Amino acid sequence: TRSIDLAVIPGDGIGPEVVTEAVKVLRRVAEGAGVDLQLTEYDLGANHWLETGEVLNEDTLAAIRQHEVILFGAVGAAPGDTRIPSGLIERELLLKLRFTLDHFVNLRPSKLYSGVPSPLANPGDIDFVVVREGTEGPYVGNGGALRVGTPHEIATEVSVNTAHGVERVVRDAFSRASRRERKKVTLVHKHNVLVHAGHLWRRTVEAVAAEFPDVSHDYMHVDAATIFMTTDPARFDVIVTDNLFGDILTDLAGAITGGIGLAASGNINMDRTEPSMFEPVHGSAPDIAGQQKADPTAAILSVALLLEHVGLPDAARAVERAVEEDITSRAELTDVRTTVEIGDAIVSLVA
């Protein structure tokens, strides 16, 4: 029988709350599909660091790498928690995994399901996917500070863009576009200011486009992209962009399609040399943590992306359909449901 060997990293804040529901859905779907689910949980994040002084040691990283695939919740300390240095867990756990496991495609689909209220007056038919580069850009940690604390302080974060890194993610975007109905790639960058990286991205898009004659492409500066994402988001099909622009655009994409509680993502190693990792786009949401207020849908839709990745497309569709059905019924719900109630509802809808 088919099996899935899954590592689960629930993390901090609402991470464990939404992951509990996502795992519930995954168990139900696996059961229905006759898939043997082997699950190993890793207790990592802010609390683990407070207790042990370690974020992610080499042995744990080696153990995580042995699994087929990873489900991640969210990490990040509460803003007032001064015991934990800002960005420590984000960099040393989440980004460490994305970089070490070479998750070069950070896939973030955005779809406005029917019945979901958008904050936009005329949202139109929103159905696009952001292919965010996941291993380079300003995220590499290549920077530093001089004369810290003086009036002459200089702080730098250097954005690293390699021909290899840009090409593989651009090729992935074109390949995805060629399998979609509208077959269109939009490169989002800022080559009017970031000329060196911008030109590498543009040249790469032109070169790769030649291999995909059925896919059209255009270009948009990132600032203008925020305009069109709010005035005419239906124009987008596949957006390819760098790590930081992609981070910012996908929170906006979540907001226009019913909220960040619905936005799913995959950190994918397309070469399949290391396990890929699936997670909601949102963070640990300290403002609502521990209150059963978090929407687990983003984590559950991330399970659908996971199932697709491990070669179980029917199971993925089953999760999507259950979510879609639940979402459609939300318009009629007057009471606000708890995290567990939403999870239970979706579990009961999985065919």
Ligand code: NAD
């Ligand atoms: P956030 O995504 O955690 O929260 C932003 C807002 O969205 C908050 O008001 C929150 O309550 C709301 N929200 C988020 N997820 C929700 C859900 N499932 N249902 C309902 N509402 C939801 O972003 P932030 O406040 O900027 O960051 C909080 C912490 O999380 C920071 O430490 C940050 O570094 C970290 N973070 C981690 C990840 C990750 O682990 N992938 C992603 C983003 C932020």
Ligand code: IPM
């Ligand atoms: C995300 C998050 C992360 C990112 C942070 C927590 C490092 O915002 O997954 O979108 O910037 O990629």
Ligand code: MN
């Ligand atoms: Mn983000």
